[in-house]
Amino acid sequence: MTRPFISGIPALDAYLSDGFEKVPGMSSRFSATICGHLMRRQTEMGIRGSVAEIGAFEGRFLIAMGHALAAGEHAYGFDVFTWPDDRVLDRFVANAERHGLDRSRYTPRPFDSGKLTVDEFAGLTGRGPLRFIHIDGDHSPEPLTHDLELAHARLHPQGLICLDDMLHPGYPFLVVTVHAYLTAHPEMVLMCVIDREDIVAAPKFLICRRDAVALYETDLMASFPDQHFVLGGDAMGHHCVVLTQHPRLAEV
Template identity: 40%
Template sequence: MSIDTADKLFGAPALGDYAMRGVESVPGMLQSGSVSVLWSLIELQDEFGIGGDVAEIGVHHGRLFIMLCLALNAGERAYALDIFGDPPGSHAEDRDRFVANLARFGIGPDHFELAVQDSRAITPGAWPHMTEAAGNIRLISVDGDHRRDGVLHDLALAGAALNQGGVIIADDLFNPWYPTVTEAIYDFFRGPCGDLQPVAFIAANGPVETGAAKLLIGRASHAPRYKAGLKLLNQDDLKHCDAFAGHADVPSFFFAGQPSRRPLDGAMREILRDITHGE
């Protein structure tokens, strides 16, 4: 059963308003191509009836985390984890900017929990302030430690927190500034990653200092529906589908110009149900 947009915690228009305008007012490395595909992903989760909490490892000033928060439905919560300096918490001004940016979009302490901590000190399944949410995360961004072992650890944290229909947003794939991230993602799929598999590539569509490519990762039970839905809604930016890390038919979205997405309206919904057989 799909999730009614009337259940949106911040109102149905809030996500679109942020994606089209508000995101540009928040510093960070989230490009318009990623915004376009992630917006479609959120619509697909609502259509597929996939609820749950949202989270991000490495929130910086909140550019992506705000988008995740604005996707929340009634009764859901957001979880943020960031080191904010070394030692943890030493850059208090960054934490304050993060909290202030959320407040500008109506996101207050009642809506999210923030852990100021090095993720390497956390055992998968034991994220602080997240015991009730463990295993109930539907969207989680991984953009923390960029060293190989750190990325592998954060992907394990994300996988342990993910619910059955959840998706991991892995940042900085193929980023020339951080080649160890790409190395870690390949190694993740070579290792014991369970039923997790690549869902889609989102190419960078700007200079490296404004962001990099992302890889969406989901469970085998839901990956085919996500792939079908993203290829439908973002068909104008679909470059091709190819195998990656031993998994077939992974769509790549590339942006020659401004990203172009199709809203999940009545017509698109009927097509989606046909190609996914109403699953």
């Protein structure tokens, strides 16, 4: 029997069902469902902290994260909000209101993350640890390296960094930057690959501390058996979870 593919958070699942794809953006509903599930699991395990997105655009993914917040937590959305025009921030706020995210639960941060120090980033995100950080900013090596260092410095010890557009045909070597980050920080591992929906809804990587992997990987395989690619992935010596919409093995 096929299990329902949901996050388990009613407000988030309602948004994913009717709203998510009405907000411009390129994150997939498939990945947002899995990330929402992970945030729910964090809450159930007592992992507390706010969330941040670098590259919030018009709010598609940040609204999803906002619906997964626990009491007292906050969502921070970073973007220059000037592309493709100077009304992006207005549309971001309107989308959040339209899809039920209360204004008290989130703060747009109109900053170029590439120009922020770790201390400035901390000050703009409440100075507490962040339990979930989504990075979807400038897709070139130097900016991604900087965004990863910001996230690394502020991540909750059991938190998750989610990287968008990994293995995207438009950015085929962006993963080299992630490999360099993981090499420089051997305490961090690629815990899960969330496969693409299509070329405009590309894969995501979920990264966490090595000692936090057990909090998530078995639960993901058990919670999403119909999406689990059982061979997993060879992630620099770590056998990571792979979730895809249509898992199958080649006939040989």
